[in-house]
Amino acid sequence: MKCCIVLQAGMLKRNFKILVFALFLSPAILHAQEIDSALINYxxxxxxxxxxxxxxxxxxxxxxxxxxxxxxxxxxxxxxxxxxxxxxxxxxxxxxxxxxxxxxLKPSGRNLLINPVKADKNTHFETKRKVFPIVLSSLVTAGSGIAAFYFKSEASKNQKNFDIYGDPAELDKKKDNNLIGNISIVALQLGFGALMYFLFLD
Structure with missing residues (x-):
């Protein structure tokens, strides 16, 4: 008896799902079919x-x-x-x-957008570059960059040593290293500017 009640409950649940499907989805399906049949005449x-x-x-x-x-x-x-x-x-x-x-449709060849970058693209310089100034400015740029990093790092170490040991000589070294580091930064900027000039403007 208990088994029959469980089976009947399962059947009722399944029938309820079918009823919900028919009520909610059938109008949508019919509407889609109406649209398709209407478009047939277009x-x-x-x-x-x-x-x-x-x-x-x-x-x-x-x-x-x-x-x-x-x-x-x-x-x-x-x-x-x-x-x-x-x-x-x-x-x-x-x-x-x-x-x-x-x-x-086929392009007519008129009023089409031309990519100006591709149209004028050239992988070579129009005039021959001067090799010696480019090499020299590259070396100055690289060397001054390395020097600036080194002396600024040394100045930072001098400050740490002064904070730990209180040695006044470390402050003097810090000033010297900062001075050389700043000069190196200026040389870096000048070298890079010269490199750009000889590469693209000269």
């Missing part, structure tokens, strides 16, 4: 690229992708597909049957 014009203007007998009908119906029963009709920078496509439709077509 003409379709698409293109690549999309958003091309579609003209029927010189009258703008819309832009691709375009679903539409013939405005009257007079045939033949002339279709024209226009998109800026592409060759215009045209076609004559002789009957009122459903028309469906996708046009692959």
């Amino acid at each position: 003409n379709l014009i698409d293109s690549y690229p999309q958003n091309a203007a579609v003209y029927v007998n010189d009258e703008l009908t819309g832009n691709t992708p375009l679903y539409f119906m013939w405005s009257d029963s007079t045939f033949p009709k002339t279709l024209r597909i226009k998109y800026k920078g592409y060759i215009e496509e045209s076609e004559t439709v002789n009957s009122s049957g459903i028309f469906s077509k996708k046009y692959i």
Whole structure:
């Protein structure tokens, strides 16, 4: 008896799920079927690229992708597909049957964006670079950069030693190292500026 009650409860639960599915999903399915059946009676014009203007007998009908119906029963009709920078496509439709077509538009060669970077791209300098000034300024830049790092690090060590041991000589060393470090930084900037000049401006 208990087993029968459990089985009946399971069947009721399953039937309830089916009922909910029918109530909520069936209208959506029917609506989708109505849309599909409605679109069956429409003409379709698409293109690549999309958003091309579609003209029927010189009258703008819309832009691709375009679903539409013939405005009257007079045939033949002339279709024209226009998109800026592409060759215009045209076609004559002789009957009122459903028309469906996708046009692959070809570039006309006009009004197309040209990448100025690629157009003027050159992997070589137009004039021959002066080797000696470039090498010299590179060495000055590298050497002064290394010197600036070294002497600034030494000045930092001098300060730490003074804080720990209180030796006044460490402060004198710190001043000297800071001075040389600052001079090296100036030399670094001058060397780098000279390098950029001889590479790109001279």
